[in-house]
Amino acid sequence: MPTVSSEELAAAAGVNSAKLRKDFSYLGSYGTRGVGYDVEYLVYQISRELGLTQDWPVVIVGIGNLGAALANYGGFASRGFRVAALIDADPAMAGKPVAGMAVRHTDELEKIIDDNGVSIGVIATPAGAAQQVCDRLVAAGVTSILNFAPTVLSVPDGVDVRKVDLSIELQILAFHEQRKAGEGAIDGESPAEGAVGVEGPAAKVTKPTAATAQKNRKGPDGDVPAVMPA
């Protein structure tokens, strides 16, 4: 398939074809009127714009289960990321092979970053160590940090941090699940044919005192969640 039309791409992506064309137009005029977009050329242009054509050395700090999982994750290489080093504070880990690579000790952190020109660091340490590791990464020249530790990191201006909270995705699912279970489909939500009854929802969070609860209760009555828009 040498060329593709905005209509086809839009259908595949589930969006409006005009939006797709307008978005592409921000990158330049890469299509051919009456024909469509040259697939190979389009892929190259988008890849370049996204930074996929560059080689990004990254370090992963904290080689526990999560760090090891990241080190073994195949998706990195194909997107331009190269794991320059795996770093752990535990001396017993040093030298051990993980994902075909010897783990280095934290003492070498600065040297590794400098030697490899690393500008992106991944933190997969326990929460307690994260800020300290972050500070060292930043001091050594790292300007982008991906944080898996359950802490908010503080960094100087000019440094980007993205926090990945593995439970947030679950929370989003639970939110929709709750709405599926709530007295039949509320919106145009499909009736969830295979839906199994959700088992007894035990109250968990400390409920507010009766006084407070009654005094302020002005929302929808009962314990039924209000219908939120969209």
Added chain:
Amino acid sequence: MPTVSSEELAAAAGVNSAKLRKDFSYLGSYGTRGVGYDVEYLVYQISRELGLTQDWPVVIVGIGNLGAALANYGGFASRGFRVAALIDADPAMAGKPVAGMAVRHTDELEKIIDDNGVSIGVIATPAGAAQQVCDRLVAAGVTSILNFAPTVLSVPDGVDVRKVDLSIELQILAFHEQRKAGEGAIDGESPAEGAVGVEGPAAKVTKPTAATAQKNRKGPDGDVPAVMPA
């Protein structure tokens, strides 16, 4: 701090206070004019709306590094999630303790889901096994799936799937990193005081043939990425 104003919350969250008030108003009228919002009551209402006051049993299928990391992740319990079981296809894993819990074999999957009223499943298997596991989960009554495997899962209507791609976050960082490096700050982007020069960006993706490239090149000249809005 028994009460809080929309102004204070907005400042803390970095958003406009009117937006915050309007958003809250969709949940009901939980504030007090001239005073603000009762913190305890507000937390409870938001928690309930998000489904955090319910107990959500989940199963994790595929107990490799990632599955083990998820099993050990502390954030789940505090958000209402209870790991009902860890499931793996490897008979050698069965019975082994991970995160203080014996791993169960895939054979038991249907029974576990039924016994625990599980409606949310987490897939942390290799890509090859994911669809098959997904099908079994759905057949057994699971209606929400969190997929860490690098595959697109197909599910019947009424089942929600969320895919977590660990490399996408890195890609977003790399995108910003690329823009930091690009000839000085482009937008109002801070000048990245600590920015270290990014090392020689080696071309990686197969470049399009010269013919194609020249024929269609209509975008911004040179190899400088176009400036995208916002």
Added chain:
DNA sequence: TCATGTGAACAGATTCACAGCG
């Protein structure tokens, strides 16, 4: 008096619809 809650004004994003070009 002070901060909420909300119509009205505004801004930004999406979609329409068609001129223009290969």
Added chain:
DNA sequence: CGCTGTGAATCTGTTCACATGA
């Protein structure tokens, strides 16, 4: 002719500003 690229129309989401009520 067919599909891109894009002004204009429309829709959605945000912010303003103030009436309202504790």
